[in-house]
Amino acid sequence: MSRLIDLDELGRFSAGARVFATGAGDSPYHLALDWARSVAGKGVELVTAGELKPETLCVAVSLAGSTTALGEHLPRGDEPERAVRALERRLGERAGAVVALNLAAENALVPLIAAAMLRLPLVDGDGSGRVFPLVEQTTYALGGMSPAPLALAGGSGELILLETEAGRVEELLRPVVLAVGGWAVVACYPMAAADLARVLVPGTVSLLIRAGTPGAPRSAAAPFGVRRLCRGLILSVEGSTGHDAEVSLPSQPSSIVLREPDGMRRLVRLEAHNEIVLALADGAVVATVPDQICMICTGDGMVVDVDEARPGLEVDIMVVKAAPVWHTERGLALGGPRAFGIAL
Amino acid sequence: MILGVVLGRPGPVLVAVMDGVPAWPVARAAARTAERACVALDLSRSRTAPVAAIRVGGACPEALRPVVSRGVATIVRGGHGVTGRPLAPLDTEAVRRFAATCGLADFAVTATGSTMLADHELEVAAAITAEVPDARITLSYEFGHPGLREREADAIRNAGLGSEAGRIADEVARELPGVPAYFARSGRGLVSAHYFRRYPLACYRGAAASLERGRAALGVPVPDDEAAAYGATLGRPEAQVERIVQARGQAELDRELQRARDEALTRVVSAGAAPGSARIAETTVNPMSYLPDGLYRVRVIGEGATP
Structure with missing residues (x-):
């Protein structure tokens, strides 16, 4: 049954989308929220994929690139609309609904902004159930859908259409995103509602609205389960130094080393490549992708991004279980440790 | 002797610190013999001046435009991307026109990408000075952190506090002639009076930060103002x-x-x-x-x- 995401629900949705979101600084988050509020009008219609006519063209909309770049180089405001319209022109067909690629902070708000501007419904679900760094790391791809053709709108008025075989989208997208300023809005994975219903992680938008309700437990944002790995004090961030020592080059991927202050006092090492990919405790693997590993600041309860980690900060390491499809053989191939170059 | 000062209501509270031991009250004549004065204040209720805000960047949704509670704002073309690439040449002419006609002297300048490259903010400052020779100008890159809107908000708040900070620094200098004055930062540490005049925002919650420090050092049974005045003396530049x-x-x-x-x-x-x-x-x-x-x-x- 369709319903409306009004301004109140928008606030809860964005709060819920932030509970476990990494890569979302304050600045881009508030920017996306202010932007969404300004275009939401009376509200955005939320539908399930099954409620749409099976042949309805659905388009995934997301931010691509760096949210830090978005917070610095502001959008003109027409990017979501331009990206979707370009894809429609290429396909010769109007989009009937918008869906999210993933629902991490800004990535949850940008499709809502697109839906509001285009006066289209937003589909209750997403292509991840968590967030992965690559446009191709989605349940849509796992279900056989192609991200291309893909339209990209940049913050200085750029518009680019990518058409290629499915496996090459990321490789072509990266330099383009950088060339337009480090971020862009993409419209991709054009597919019929019947296909979307088969490949999406359903119900995650309404789940996050509930999770963002004041007083809701943190676990409400983790439908497949969440566990606390440990509490730890950050000792060092590779390439970072506390007291005037020589700085070594922090090549990406980077590492974060923590010590448990109590209990087993284990030495915990987090290996990050845009996101935290692997957690080791005293040398033993304790968590890996596709589950999501994140640091929550014990002071303010907010997620600490990899590029905000600093010695002296006390964090809880939380592991959010990924949707079951990510733990299948194909899911692991696309979003497991090997996809990040770790042979485990 | 080091003098700790809290500027609050109804008047200043002074603490004299000798060999790490605080004592009060302090006679005015004694205060003037201090080797330095460390001042803690709270600027959150201070008067702010109207600010002329200049953002260097592109068009954006109405909801993301510069916010000035008192004053005027404009967006001029220019700025740099996060990789340092120029987004557009700086529209110096637009800066001149705005500076010449805004009728204000406190400017806040925020350029897209200035945490990477501050060139456009510096060029804007030069253009403003050419039109308004006595302008007080805050450049956002000096606050440094990424996030254009947050940096801009900081620059605007700082610019708005400039005249009040100048008045406070003048008053401290008049009251304590010849005593070097420092002001407590919001986090930890101190800044000189000269620095405070330019970056009053750094000391926005200096009294609260000093109180926390002073309490931690002294234990409980000390009145708040005296504890904060003592706390201010513990900081370093x-x-x-x-x-x-x-x-x-x-x-x-x-x-x-x-x-x-x-x-x-x-x-x-x-x-x-x-x-x-x-x-x-x-x-x-x-x-x-x-x-x-x-x-x-x-x-x-x-x-x-x-x-």
Whole structure:
């Protein structure tokens, strides 16, 4: 049954989308929220994929690139609309609904902004159930859908259409995103509602609205389960130094080393490549992708991004279980440790 | 003797600190013999002046435009991307027109990408000065952190506090002639009166920060103002630099870090440290997520001792 995401629900949705979101600084988050509020009008219609006519063209909309770049180089405001319209022109067909690629902070708000501007419904679900760094790391791809053709709108008025075989989208997208300023809005994975219903992680938008309700437990944002790995004090961030020592080059991927202050006092090492990919405790693997590993600041309860980690900060390491499809053989191939170059 | 001062209601509260031991009250004549005065204040209820805000960047949704509670704002073309690439040539003519007609003297300038490259903010400052010779100008890059709107809001708040900060610094100088004055920062540390006049926002919650410090050092049974005045005397000159830098390889990163450290040391001295005492207290380098290798967030904290 369709319903409306009004301004109140928008606030809860964005709060819920932030509970476990990494890569979302304050600045881009508030920017996306202010932007969404300004275009939401009376509200955005939320539908399930099954409620749409099976042949309805659905388009995934997301931010691509760096949210830090978005917070610095502001959008003109027409990017979501331009990206979707370009894809429609290429396909010769109007989009009937918008869906999210993933629902991490800004990535949850940008499709809502697109839906509001285009006066289209937003589909209750997403292509991840968590967030992965690559446009191709989605349940849509796992279900056989192609991200291309893909339209990209940049913050200085750029518009680019990518058409290629499915496996090459990321490789072509990266330099383009950088060339337009480090971020862009993409419209991709054009597919019929019947296909979307088969490949999406359903119900995650309404789940996050509930999770963002004041007083809701943190676990409400983790439908497949969440566990606390440990509490730890950050000792060092590779390439970072506390007291005037020589700085070594922090090549990406980077590492974060923590010590448990109590209990087993284990030495915990987090290996990050845009996101935290692997957690080791005293040398033993304790968590890996596709589950999501994140640091929550014990002071303010907010997620600490990899590029905000600093010695002296006390964090809880939380592991959010990924949707079951990510733990299948194909899911692991696309979003497991090997996809990040770790042979485990 | 070091003098701790809380500027509050109804009048200033003074604490004299000798060999680490606080004593009060302090006679006016005695106060004027202090080797330095450390002032803690709370600017959150201070009068603010109307500000002329200039953003350098592109068009944006109405909801994301500059916010000035008192004053006027404009957006002029220009700015740089996060990789330092110019987005558009700076529209200097638009800056001149705005500066000449806004009728204000407190300016806040925020350019897109200025944490990477501050050239356009510096050019805007030059253009303003050509039109309004006595302008007081806050440049956002001096606050450093990424996030255009937050940096802009900081620059606007700082610009609005400029005249009040000048008045306070004048008053302290009049009351304590010949005594070097320092002001407590919101976090930790102190800045010189000269620095305070330019960056009053750094001391926005100096009284609260000093109170926390003073209480921790003294234990409970001390009135708040006296504890805060004592807390202010415990700080040392401190300054921070935050930048986004681009570096291919170790040598370039080392050079960029050295540049950031040099700037931090210069700032610590400007914040009142004896030149020989300035040192780097902390350097943090983090690669930026979702951008190609070679872009880093660099934060440097410098500190020093009072002369």
